[in-house]
Amino acid sequence: MTRLVHRNGGRRLPVASTGRTPIAVVQIAVVRFAVVLLALLSSLMTADVSAQGPSRGRRDGSVEDPIAWVSSLEERRLFRLAAEALDRFAASQPDSAALRQARLRRLRIEAAWGVETSGAERKTHWETAHRLANEWLATSTDPRDRLLLTVQDALTGLARAETLRDEDQGGAIRDAAVAAEALESIRAARALLDTVEREIPNRMNEAQPPGEPAWDATRWLALQRNVRFHRARADLERAHWYEPAQRLDRLEAYQAAAERLDEVARQVTLDEPLAWQVIAARARALRETEQLEAALDVLVPPPVRASDEAWLGWLDQAPAELRGRLVAERFRLEKAAGAGEAAGRWTVLAIEGRFGRSAELDLAILERLLDRFETTKDSQFQDQAVAWGKRIEAEHGPYWGRRAARMLVGRTAAAGSGNVDLVLSIADERTLQGRLDEAVAGYREARSLAERTGRPDQARLAAIRLGAIAQGRGDSAEAANWFAIAAAEAKDDAETRTFTWYALRNRLTAVEGLEPGTPETLEANRVFDEQLRAFVERWPTSNEASQGRLVLMARWITAGRLAEAIEIGASAGETDPGAERVEGLVDTAIELLLRRERDGATGELRAAIGSAAEALGASLEAAPLAAAPAAHAWRIRQAVRWSRLALRDGRSDPSTIVARLDAIAASAGNAADVQQVIELRLARAAAAGRAGGKVELSGDDLAQLEKLSVPVLLDAAESLAERLEGADGAERAGLGELLRAVAERPLDRLDATPGADRVRRDRCRIAALQGLDLQDQAVERIEALIAEYPNDGALQRWGAERLTAAGAEHRAKAIEQWRRFAARSAPQTDGWFEARYRIAELTAAQGDKERALQLLKYLQSTPPGWDEAPNRAAFERLLRDLQR
Structure with a gap:
């Protein structure tokens, strides 16, 4: 057996003999590794590496095997669908063993979902898992069920701690908040596991719940071994978080975890999946304490150390999902012992598919590529590492992709690179670390490199990243420029729209921060309004255009450009996402426009009212005659708005307005809301009053008036009051009664609202009283109103006119009011x-x-x-x- 020396400590680790010299082993491994990897990376250029799962759906939406379906969704990392499918299954399994298993699996899904996400979303999933566990614990009456839920809740905490540890290992500096979160998760998980450990002996001797199958001693002991293993895992995770100055404490913690794992190892056999988890954890703990020979004894027991084939045969006993982790651990162990070149043979076998899909092993392959780059400084290995990192994310999801990116950055940032993907990855990592100046420099370098090498997608991505950083820093002008560049370089219309909108949002912030009133500010606002209007007109049905329309309307209302605000609001249809808010702004603009008209109409103002009325009328023509009640309701509201302006634009024929309102009412039929139909009829009555036609409302309509909006009631009342001025006899009395019905009780809601609307209401009420020849009551209200607003010249003149119209009995009061008006x-x-x-x-x-x-x-x-x-x-x- 050939023995390689671990150069750091002088210790020797045995490596299986192959009949070749160590140098030959290394050379062959390197050549095979490069050939196999290059072939695989070439295939990735054309192959679809997205995960595909079986389709188990039926036509009715059900599935043949719900649990198998959930498994396939989990495998494809479709956690939302998996959770929903499992919830549906659990709802059909009340008080059963299947329900208990579904709940445990539901907790595992939520924890795995948290690992795959990041930031606040990740925290939400972990907290959801804890919340569900506590809810089910509170309602469970089965002690065994409660123990299993408690263990699963603890495992969520350990998953959280492991994920945070992985992130910490890739960071440049330790984040105190991350450390605190991890330590709290470990503490809570250990406390839960300690509780279960104490309860197991007591529960073993308890009577089983009625109707439930008994747990034999074997099952209880298996649970006990699992709990002890996870307690040791908690200790192993805790050891990582000691600070560098606490090296001895850290080593002691790893040693203690290894000893607890040894205890569990003596209680399990290799036919238990737990045994292989224990082996991986023990090997890691011993490697962390630099006990490399002991770690090798755990991972490669002496009986299978004679050859790689013997060890691989032994490894085949492990669960498939653990083999990759065990191989990766052996690779790292041999590398730590100074036999990194020979260790590369495991990554070759991994690329050849010997161990199936394994994220841990793919990370080991990435390590191997980076080792080769550091040794040879050959950029092809760096390029291959970047491509392999992308493969990891495609194959295993965002979490593993982030780990790969951190490894790439950590080991190549200092060396520099001509690989634009790697430069972008380094800049991304600097962004996550908060080192934004370095990130900006990196993105600028990446953009320049991408432009030189013909990588337009990467150049655009760098511009987007630069825009995002500028926006986050509050530099809106800079952000707008970068997003405008991204829009100009967009690959399709959807991207152009998105990045143009980002640019406009930042330009809005920039122009709002300018010094008001200067020529430069006025010009900047003019240009922005033109750009925003052009955006809305180019993509009128987009969600962004809906938001842009609202921004533009609010700006123009503030600037007094009321007719233009109404015109652009009229361009939004009933299906616009912001339709309700658009309608509110249109109503505001109409009120302000008509208030100006009441204060004194000019030719320019009449033209503005006519332009706004024309836009609203055009929107009615453009709207399809849909059968949906919501569409009819929108048409009615829009018609009422149009009629309010058309009656005052000085060019619309009132009889034409009546005819159009009648047509809209007829098209709605019974589909429209009753209240809106009455509002339409009231608007029609106002138009009919102007047209000299018959003005009437049914008793049912009058009973519904209190439900109508104040603007519509006031408009109708004022139109009736104008018609009343030229009427006499029975018509005058009828109009007076109708006006009183509109202006009295329905508008009592304005009693507590001093201002223009209440004045308008009171003037209409007075007109109704005078139309009914109730002059004494009218005079009393006139005097009260002009006394309340002594400085309103227009109102004082109106009061004098009304007192004059009150007849001979009130001439003295009229003369006195005219004198007051003359004096002011x-x-x-x-x-x-x-x-x-x-x-x-x-x-x-x-x-x-x-x-x-x-x-x-x-x-x-x-x-x-x-x-x-x-x-x-x-x-x-x-x-x-x-x-x-």
């Missing part, structure tokens, strides 16, 4: 001339023509007189009448 108006303004005329007119109507004549002559003789008054003709006519 600037001399020789339109309002001032109107007030002076009304005072003279009402004074004459009261019978005091002499006084009225004096007022007119004084006004005429006081420069500049009424020559410039807009109502000059009215002054002169009244003067002539009084002089007769």
